[in-house]
Amino acid sequence: MKLYRIFRALFRGYFTVANRYEVIGADHIPAQGSVMLCSNHISNWDPMLIGSGANRTVHYMAKSELFKIPVFNKLITAWGAFPVNRGAGDRQSLRVALQVLEDGKCMGLFPEGHRSKTGELGEGQTGVAFFALRSNCVVIPVAIVGSYRLFRKVRIAYGKPLDLSRYREGKSSKETLTQVTQEIMSAIGELQKANRMEVPKR
Template identity: 45%
Template sequence: MGRLSNKLYSVGQFVCRTYFRLFYRIKVEGKENIPSDGGILLCSNHIHLLDPPFVGAFLKRQTRFMAKAELFDAPILKRLLPKLGAFPIRRGMSDRQALRTGLKLLKDSEMIGLFPEGTRSKTGKLGKGLTGVGFFALRSNASVVPCAVIGTYKPFSTLKVVYGPPVDMESARENKISAEEATEQIMSGIQRILDENHH
């Protein structure tokens, strides 16, 4: 990441924070659960198009979001997304190139933001996670941090983001569990946050 990109990202974060604080009652919890260094896999539920900027706006570390390849076809986004650190993935996490890129970023101690469900939840309930997420968790030494967006994006309502304690992947890696099982453990971590914040 060049300095320009980081500067652009910081400006983007500032704009997003300002927007969210103007239009919603914002609560951010659990930032202390995000390690200050090393690779991180930040895995969140997905309820709205604005989830990526919301999940990343209040964190010190830059989040490199894995975004649907179609977004990179849009004229403005095509130039903007790479500058903001995002990288494309073709449908459904079976994109080898994207998996290689993601692993390299984690190895380089970057933080990757993922939405394991692969698509927005229509009901607000957490769906099934894609196996590729477990693949990242098992194939890297990254910390896996579950995250949940809670509330609604209706103007002036309360919108909360909670970063949970890292999911223990050490034993999963040692026991050579399947990527599917690893994904299930990560999804359980996200579900736990949702359950704890259920009103």
């Protein structure tokens, strides 16, 4: 925990100098209880940025191969990452992530499942809806806007918690999971539009 705070301070310093980073809506993140931060995904820097803007320890799923790299495995563990064995199928991923939320922790998730090469928001995978409904966690949409290019501004906006209570009353059918996923992705998209910045002229 102490090492995490040190890393967060270092990343905040870096993003402040390198990207003039701006944080909006961090007060929307509950100080306690299970929370899922659902963000668009544009760079490998995204987990560091999301964690830098939040005042809670944010946990992430990371492929187990990364934890076999000496030194690096300790660094990503200190930053809140936990291993997921992709070869074992989706079930193991679900169990590990659900346990994080059931323990009342904060988890960062990228519903698209991969980085966007264009910066445009893609389709979300229904796993995000499964976590949201099964864990009964607070779901916060997150939008990363801008560029990580040196001295280009980047903004991270945390939206208000989504009200998914109407979906939690019945069974989590495939249709329900699709609807919840679409609602989460729509909220991320709206947050992107609301915080869009002008691209500086060259």
